Amino acid sequence: MLEDFISGKKALFADGVHTELRAQENRNRRVSLIQGNLTANSRSEVLGVSARVYKNGLYGFSSMAEYSASAAEAVLKAATENALFMDKHVPKGKGALPVLQAGNIALNKAIADTEQKHYIDFCKGVDDYIVRTYPKLASRSVIMSADSMEKLLCTSDGYDGHTTLPRSYIYLFLNTESEAGVPLELFKAVGGFGNFEDQFTDPALLFPEVDKLYETLMKKREGVYAEAGYKTVVLGGILSGMLAHEAVGHTVEADLVLGGSVAGPNLNKRVGSELVSLVDYAHTAFGKQAPLPIYVDDEGTPAEDAVLIKDGILTGYMNNRESAEGFGVKPQGNARAWQFSDEPLIRMRNTAVLPGKDKLEDIIASVDDGYYLVDTNNGQADLTGEFMFGVCMGYEIKKGRLARPILDTTISGVAFDMLKTVDMVSDEMTWSSSGFCGKKQPMPVGMGGPALRCKVMIGGR
Amino acid sequence: MEDIRSVGNKINEAIQNRGVDKAQFWVTQKETHEFNVDGGEFSLMRTLFDNGLALTVYHENKKGSVSTNKLSDADIEAAVEGAVTAAESAIADEAYDIAPNQGSQCFHDNGYEPDIDRLFQRTQELMADIREHHPKIMVMQMIVTHVKTHSLYRNTNGTECEAFKGQYLISLTFAGHEGDVTTSFFGAGVMTDNLDKRFIELGSLESQLKDAEAQLKTIPFEGKFEGVIVLTPDSLGSLLGSIIGNFVSDSVILEKTSLWLNKLNEKVADERLTISMNPSDPRIVGRSHVTADGFLEEDYDLIRNGVLKSFLLSLYVANKSGFERAKNTSFSVVIEGGTTPYEDILKGIKKGLIVGRFSGGQPGTNGDFSGVAKNSFLVEDGKITGAVSETMISGNLADMLLNLVDISKETVADGGSVLPYIAFDKVVISGK
Numbered sequence: 061m062l063e064d065f066i067s068g069k070k071a072l073f074a075d076g077v078h079t080e081l082r083a084q085e086n087r088n089r090r091v092s093l094i095q096g097n098l099t100a101n102s103r104s105e106v107l108g109v110s111a112r113v114y115k116n117g118l119y120g121f122s123s124m125a126e127y128s129a130s131a132a133e134a135v136l137k138a139a140t141e142n143a144l145f146m147d148k149h150v151p152k153g154k155g156a157l158p159v160l161q162a163g164n165i166a167l168n169k170a171i172a173d174t175e176q177k178h179y180i181d182f183c184k185g186v187d188d189y190i191v192r193t194y195p196k197l198a199s200r201s202v203i204m205s206a207d208s209m210e211k212l213l214c215t216s217d218g219y220d221g222h223t224t225l226p227r228s229y230i231y232l233f234l235n236t237e238s239e240a241g242v243p244l245e246l247f248k249a250v251g252g253f254g255n256f257e258d259q260f261t262d263p264a265l266l267f268p269e270v271d272k273l274y275e276t277l278m279k280k281r282e283g284v285y286a287e288a289g290y291k292t293v294v295l296g297g298i299l300s301g302m303l304a305h306e307a308v309g310h311t312v313e314a315d316l317v318l319g320g321s322v323a324g325p326n327l328n329k330r331v332g333s334e335l336v337s338l339v340d341y342a343h344t345a346f347g348k349q350a351p352l353p354i355y356v357d358d359e360g361t362p363a364e365d366a367v368l369i370k371d372g373i374l375t376g377y378m379n380n381r382e383s384a385e386g387f388g389v390k391p392q393g394n395a396r397a398w399q400f401s402d403e404p405l406i407r408m409r410n411t412a413v414l415p416g417k418d419k420l421e422d423i424i425a426s427v428d429d430g431y432y433l434v435d436t437n438n439g440q441a442d443l444t445g446e447f448m449f450g451v452c453m454g455y456e457i458k459k460g461r462l463a464r465p466i467l468d469t470t471i472s473g474v475a476f477d478m479l480k481t482v483d484m485v486s487d488e489m490t491w492s493s494s495g496f497c498g499k500k501q502p503m504p505v506g507m508g509g510p511a512l513r514c515k516v517m518i519g520g521r
Numbered sequence: 522m523e524d525i526r527s528v529g530n531k532i533n534e535a536i537q538n539r540g541v542d543k544a545q546f547w548v549t550q551k552e553t554h555e556f557n558v559d560g561g562e563f564s565l566m567r568t569l570f571d572n573g574l575a576l577t578v579y580h581e582n583k584k585g586s587v588s589t590n591k592l593s594d595a596d597i598e599a600a601v602e603g604a605v606t607a608a609e610s611a612i613a614d615e616a617y618d619i620a621p622n623q624g625s626q627c628f629h630d631n632g633y634e635p636d637i638d639r640l641f642q643r644t645q646e647l648m649a650d651i652r653e654h655h656p657k658i659m660v661m662q663m664i665v666t667h668v669k670t671h672s673l674y675r676n677t678n679g680t681e682c683e684a685f686k687g688q689y690l691i692s693l694t695f696a697g698h699e700g701d702v703t704t705s706f707f708g709a710g711v712m713t714d715n716l717d718k719r720f721i722e723l724g725s726l727e728s729q730l731k732d733a734e735a736q737l738k739t740i741p742f743e744g745k746f747e748g749v750i751v752l753t754p755d756s757l758g759s760l761l762g763s764i765i766g767n768f769v770s771d772s773v774i775l776e777k778t779s780l781w782l783n784k785l786n787e788k789v790a791d792e793r794l795t796i797s798m799n800p801s802d803p804r805i806v807g808r809s810h811v812t813a814d815g816f817l818e819e820d821y822d823l824i825r826n827g828v829l830k831s832f833l834l835s836l837y838v839a840n841k842s843g844f845e846r847a848k849n850t851s852f853s854v855v856i857e858g859g860t861t862p863y864e865d866i867l868k869g870i871k872k873g874l875i876v877g878r879f880s881g882g883q884p885g886t887n888g889d890f891s892g893v894a895k896n897s898f899l900v901e902d903g904k905i906t907g908a909v910s911e912t913m914i915s916g917n918l919a920d921m922l923l924n925l926v927d928i929s930k931e932t933v934a935d936g937g938s939v940l941p942y943i944a945f946d947k948v949v950i951s952g953k
């Protein structure tokens with residue numbers, strides 16, 4: 061764990077500016093077995109210290125790939141000089157940020173390391189099971205990735221903290237061919253927050269996941285192309301989580317609102333049916349730890365939930381300290397940085413559509429002709445809220461019953477139009493947290509949701 | 522960090538003391554200067570000092586890798602020990618290997634030393650150019666960077682490659698904006714090793730700014746037809762990435778899921794299409810000089826006159842599969858222009874779509890793709906009849922390459938690639 065070389069440097073913070081000093085280490089352990097071949101067997105560690113200084117509406121930042129008292133002093137000096145350079149050459153004339161209450165967040169979880177051999181043996185155990193049980197698969201991959209962030213933060217005002225965010229996952233990829241010889245693939249990510257041993261104790265506990273994935277892949281062999289057009293669909297929880305993050309979440313990040321996103325002119329207006337509510341959870345959701353808990357952000361703001369849509373009305377944005385001041389609201393801890401050398405950006409944490417009261421089976425039974433879309437392998441959206449999600453597993457719904465599986469397809473729509481078509485919401489949540497959100501820097505995020513009945517464009521062939 | 526060669530010598534010594542069969546490593550020293558613009562205003566100036574060590578050891582046909590930015594003597598010892606321990610835990614495979622001795626090389630690329638004041642002026646000038654000539658453009662974010670890298674590659678077969686390189690990177694995210702109307706976002710990026718030209722003249726920046734303004738008035742496209750799509754250099758680049766990932770990359774050859782597994786030296790595309798990987802092209806900036814396996818990089822053709830000439834393989838997968846390795850791993854794609862001016866290609870289209878950006882799911886291993894055609898324009902009877910929204914395209918990547926209509930005379934060089942406009946037939950275009 062990181063030794064504290066930085067809190068003693070507060071005396072060096074310049075007057076009349078806001079300063080953050082952060083030491084951080086990111087680690088990644090990776091093992092990749094493709095067809096039983098060990099194609100990746102790697103360990104990486106990135107450690108350093110950075111400072112960011114805010115003066116009159118402009119920031120200076122500096123970082124050094126060295127963690128020591130002298131490095132902390134050097135980055136403080138360089139960041140202050142950069143802020144002064146900007147203030148001199150492109151002055152904005154803004155004042156200081158509103159002062160935050162001081163506080164401290166104690167270490168939330170210790171990072172534990174694991175020997176590389178343990179990762180390899182574990183993956184091998186899963187891979188051996190796949191080979192033994194399903195010899196007719198065209199190909200298979202078992203990939204383990206464990207990453208962690210550990211941060212020590214000191215601020216001129218606001219909270220200090222020592223926080224960690226470890227995640228551990230095993231990704232299973234199974235490939236087969238359709239009867240026509242067309243390659244088909246499905247994947248599943250298993251794991252979540254915590255060190256490897258928190259998530260994985262015995263390879264045998266993953267065998268049921270392999271079985272389920274194989275069974276679904278075999279169904280997909282009989283898949284048909286979806287019929288292209290504007291259709292009634294039931295979005296499963298994985299897809300509604302993707303919708304919460306990509307199609308709505310990004311448009312309500314305050315920096316993108318200021319960049320002209322569709323959320324700007326829609327604040328306090330109806331953007332969805334009254335069944336739709338959406339929240340970016342900080343560290344606790346529905347009485348449990350959120351998938352990737354954040355307790356304090358990298359500007360020293362203690363993290364709290366951001367309510368974005370309530371009963372179909374757009375109620376707020378996600379902010380950093382500067383944008384919160386601009387919008388006249390309280391910052392809620394959304395400013396996060398990926399590595400020591402990155403400045404905090406407005407990022408999501410655990411963004412979710414809230415569950416409703418319907419049962420999934422009733423929702424499916426209510427659809428005469430449509431699709432139940434279960435899983436996605438990709439999603440993108442832009443400032444207009446127009447989104448595109450790849451669908452890698454789904455089924456036709458005919459007269460209220462699940463019918464044939466469908467082959468890979470794509471759905472699209474415009475979030476604030478599509479959310480108004482939501483007329484049923486299931487009572488169960490599905491979370492995912494294995495991916496990275498991309499926005500200048502990568503960032504681990506959680507996303508989730510219930511099943512939604514709605515209308516979208518579906519691509520066929 | 523101390524001198525890069527001294528660090529290299531310590532790593533060599535630690536490797537030798539540990540007695541492994543083979544090893545290769547890169548040591549890098551990087552200095553970054555960056556200006557950020559957010560919401561049309563300057564927001565941030567960054568100065569970063571980074572180091573890095575990427576080390577792979579091979580012992581008894583086992584392989585382990587470590588990367589770290591901690592380079593004290595104790596950290597170097599720990600990194601070597603970590604890589605050896607990882608290798609000892611690994612699965613033995615005779616296919617693991619590194620390049621034989623390539624000799625000693627030192628490369629000095631243009632643009633190594635930055636001119637920060639000039640960079641700041643050019644950035645201010647770009648903002649002024651956009652304000653003056655494209656008043657309906659909202660610059661959401663602009664990141665202008667100079668990255669200076671000093672790197673040293675060595676392996677235990679005797680190769681040494683030292684490189685001094687620097688490049689300016691200009692990256693913009695913007696949208697057309699008028700009243701409450703906002704277009705889809707546009708992303709433009711360009712690399713250069715000098716500051717001789719106004720930034721707005723580089724790559725496809727100016728044409729993308731014009732397209733964003735034209736997208737302010739879109740009509741939802743209705744109906745469905747099979748027709749011609751014209752991929753701009755920007756959208757062509759992203760679909761080429763999918764073609765490479767799906768048909769010629771390490772994983773699909775190792776898994777044997779590539780549709781082109783048995784197509785080497787066979788026709789996979791229209792004979793007018795040649796796709797080259799040419800890091801030595803003078804229009805490419807910031808190239809690598811050594812592959813991930815320690816070979817000196819050479820240019821090669823992936824597809825020549827429609828015939829598949831190479832896969833994009835590492836030495837490991839080449840050894841596993843029996844195919845040849847790729848002669849470089851730079852991904853510097855060059856497709857030379859054809860003979861038809863872009864405007865004339867459009868004139869020949871009865872009904873089709875110019876696709877500025879493809880927002881789609883990762884195409885399946887069978888090459889099927891479908892997604893939203895963003896920043897797109899409808900073409901009817903040889904003329905652009907309007908900007909469209911909510912329009913999807915679907916087809917098959919492998920089929921598409923065989924249904925090529927024409928390649929434009931004009932190309933766009935953005936420092937990372939050189940690409941023309943290409944029209945492909947028999948793609949399904951559908952709206953609401």
